[in-house]
Amino acid sequence: MSARRARLLGALLVAATLAACGGSSSPPDAPDTTATASATPEPLGTVAGVDLATEQFDGIEQHGNVLGDPDAKVTLVEYADLVCTPCAVYSQDVLPQVIEDHVRSGDVRIELRPIGIAQEWSTLAAQYAWGAAAQDRMWTFAKLWWANQRDETTDYVDDAFARRIAEAVPGLDPDQLVDDSRLAETRAQHDDAAQAFLTQQLDRVPAFAAGPTGGELEVLDLGETGAQASRALDHVIAAF
DSSP states (O other), X not given: OOHHHHHHHHHHHHTOOBTTTTTBSSOOOOOOOSSOOSOXXXXXXXXXTHHHXXXXXXXXXXXXXXXXXXXXXXXXXXXXXXXXXXXHHHHHHTHHHHIIIIITTXXXXXXXXXXXXSSTTHHHHHHHHHHHHTTTOHHHHHHHHHHTOOOTXXXXXXXXXXXXXHHTSTTOOHHHHHHHHTSHHHHHHHHHHHHHXXXXXXXXXXXXXXXXXXXXXXXXXXXXXHHHHHHHHHHHHHHO
């Protein structure tokens, strides 16, 4: 990524309002993610949510950042931050019904686009998730990260935390994930997702857009419950 592009992206991110995630009126300056976060969090211990994640994603394809049939007629995009508390709530309380009702049936594919906008350390967390995507395990990794998420105002994001989560994901190589998180192409994936988020004039996470696969996506309000989200997608599916 060029220095000019980095400055442009940083300026765009500073313009975003994130009241729905941590109550921050504006995000902090763009972080330096070339080094491990300086804070040393307490040991994670047993990773929570492993059985739940296994059950939720069992038998569903994962390709890069996509969950579900790549050829599903409808695409749902989720913009999220691994450090963001409301994103963890959506992962736990809202999306499971969407996955069960629409992804498992093959009607909908979901693209998860992690971005770093809640805290200075959010971008590094997002890059870990994109690193998991390189091994087709982003969704399981993100699910377990959110299940073990800490106070978003505390900088707990580092290689040790990411490795501990990755170790609990079947088929995910923790060392490769950490290495991939630092690649230029991984940072570019994050930056492209952040650019798309702002281009769609979104200002908080989690945020969603949906439409025909390969076609134009429009911002979608999924509501606050799994049932509301499932009904919202029913309308999108019926339109195509």
